[in-house]
Amino acid sequence: MITFDKKNNLLMQNKYQYSLQDVEEPNLYREIYDYKHIPKVAFNMRHVPMNVPDEIWLTDTTFRDGQQSVSPFTPQQILHLFKLMSRLGGPNGMIRQSEFFLYTQNDQEALHLCQDAGLRFPEITTWIRANEKDFELVKQAHVAETGILVSCSDYHIFNKMHLTRSQAMDKYLGIVKSALSHGIRPRCHFEDITRADFYGFVLPFAERLMDLSRESGVPIKIRACDTMGYGVSYPGAALPRSVPGIVYGLNHYAQVPSAQLEWHGHNDFYKVVTNAATAWLYGCSSINCTLLGIGERTGNCPMEAMAIEYESLRGESNGMDLTAITEIADYMEREIGIEISPRQPFVGRHFNVTRAGIHADGMLKDEEIYNVFDTAHILNRPATVAVDSRGGTASIAHWINNFFKLTGDNTIDKTDPLVIAMRKDVDDLYEKGRNTVMGDEELEVMVRRYNVERYEHLLFHKSK
Numbered sequence: 001m002i003t004f005d006k007k008n009n010l011l012m013q014n015k016y017q018y019s020l021q022d023v024e025e026p027n028l029y030r031e032i033y034d035y036k037h038i039p040k041v042a043f044n045m046r047h048v049p050m051n052v053p054d055e056i057w058l059t060d061t062t063f064r065d066g067q068q069s070v071s072p073f074t075p076q077q078i079l080h081l082f083k084l085m086s087r088l089g090g091p092n093g094m095i096r097q098s099e100f101f102l103y104t105q106n107d108q109e110a111l112h113l114c115q116d117a118g119l120r121f122p123e124i125t126t127w128i129r130a131n132e133k134d135f136e137l138v139k140q141a142h143v144a145e146t147g148i149l150v151s152c153s154d155y156h157i158f159n160k161m162h163l164t165r166s167q168a169m170d171k172y173l174g175i176v177k178s179a180l181s182h183g184i185r186p187r188c189h190f191e192d193i194t195r196a197d198f199y200g201f202v203l204p205f206a207e208r209l210m211d212l213s214r215e216s217g218v219p220i221k222i223r224a225c226d227t228m229g230y231g232v233s234y235p236g237a238a239l240p241r242s243v244p245g246i247v248y249g250l251n252h253y254a255q256v257p258s259a260q261l262e263w264h265g266h267n268d269f270y271k272v273v274t275n276a277a278t279a280w281l282y283g284c285s286s287i288n289c290t291l292l293g294i295g296e297r298t299g300n301c302p303m304e305a306m307a308i309e310y311e312s313l314r315g316e317s318n319g320m321d322l323t324a325i326t327e328i329a330d331y332m333e334r335e336i337g338i339e340i341s342p343r344q345p346f347v348g349r350h351f352n353v354t355r356a357g358i359h360a361d362g363m364l365k366d367e368e369i370y371n372v373f374d375t376a377h378i379l380n381r382p383a384t385v386a387v388d389s390r391g392g393t394a395s396i397a398h399w400i401n402n403f404f405k406l407t408g409d410n411t412i413d414k415t416d417p418l419v420i421a422m423r424k425d426v427d428d429l430y431e432k433g434r435n436t437v438m439g440d441e442e443l444e445v446m447v448r449r450y451n452v453e454r455y456e457h458l459l460f461h462k463s464k
């Protein structure tokens with residue numbers, strides 16, 4: 001079929017019909033995934049065009065996929081994080097949805113608490129396996145949309161479920177039709193898509209879902225799940241690992257509208273953020289994330305990373321309150337006990353802390369030289385300099401200015417007698433064997449010990 005595409009202003013051949021290939025033996029892509037070696041990245045040099053949707057946004061799976069990797073949150077903790085997430089996403093719903101488990105009393109209580117909060121965003125959705133028993137839980141939860149697990153690789157269809165491709169498709173379509181008959185929007189989770197036969201199963205199944213979507217008038221969604229983190233963003237990479245190829249294929253061949261297409265990645269090969277951004281660039285409106293990137297094995301795509309990525313791609317935040325990122329990280333570490341790597345971007349304790357002496361000197365002269373952006377303004381996280389054996393007098397001066405909130409003409413430089421005296425004492429401590437960073441409290445004691453009157457003057461500035 002040839003139609004005129006208003007976005008490209010060209011006649012496009014965009015209707016292809018792919019038939020299910022009901023093979024007798026599973027296609028496990030052994031030339032790529034032989035299991036005894038690192039998975040290979042194959043190229044076919046086929047390049048597909050970028051196709052950024054008019055709208056792009058985030059969705060959340062912290063309370064579903066994320067919770068599988070940590071001790072269960074209490075309902076009150078989930079409610080608190082849900083409210084912070086709503087603030088982060090802002091009034092325009094940049095965090096559009098959040099999905100919940102339904103299996104335990106704890107899950108159900110948390111869902112109801114968040115429903116009762118009356119927030120417009122994120123919309124609460126659920127997740128189930130493809131069976132009627134789970135579907136009964138969805139009906140009782142009074143939600144408009146549910147995710148349905150529809151594993152699409154032969155690893156799952158043959159080796160886990162012991163079905164043929166046609167049996168799996170019939171099973172999946174049955175539960176989708178059941179959801180439609182009850183007025184619930186289905187979101188189909190194409191599990192393990194980066195090891196699936198794209199033309200032999202993924203596209204034929206996606207086409208059937210889009211037929212159902214058009215017949216019912218319900219926007220059936222497809223979540224492309226890079227369950228094992230095998231996806232790659234490289235131009236010219238071959239399927240099944242190519243993120244551009246997967247997104248373009250679903251969007252162009254199966255005619256899945258961008259607004260009904262979602263990417264869900266894992267970080268097993270350190271590619272989760274790049275793959276997610278690539279999915280946006282090639283036609284996927286929605287990126288599924290978790291707070292701090294928690295999740296199975298190496299975790300999901302970090303929501304804070306994609307919030308920052310959105311502004312870097314769009315040039316504005318569309319109403320997001322990025323200072324909520326700092327509060328979310330603090331709450332998850334302090335109240336829930338989730339360990340955050342000190343150097344984790346945007347949320348780690350040391351992500352904007354410099355230690356090297358030459359860097360500390362640069363920070364003292366102009367913070368912008370060594371800070372990624374105005375972290376104090378954007379994240380409510382002022383850049384700091386660690387005081388240890390390597391920072392020199394510049395680190396002491398920067399610490400005093402930062403700790404006592406000195407600005408303009410009130411700032412002190414590294415030649416100040418107070419700074420020189422403190423540096424000498426700090427160096428003495430490290431010469432005697434200290435190997436940890438100096439803390440705020442002990443440095444504050446040093447300032448007071450050297451000059452009580454000046455210390456009180458500095459406190460006056462800090463309290464303003």
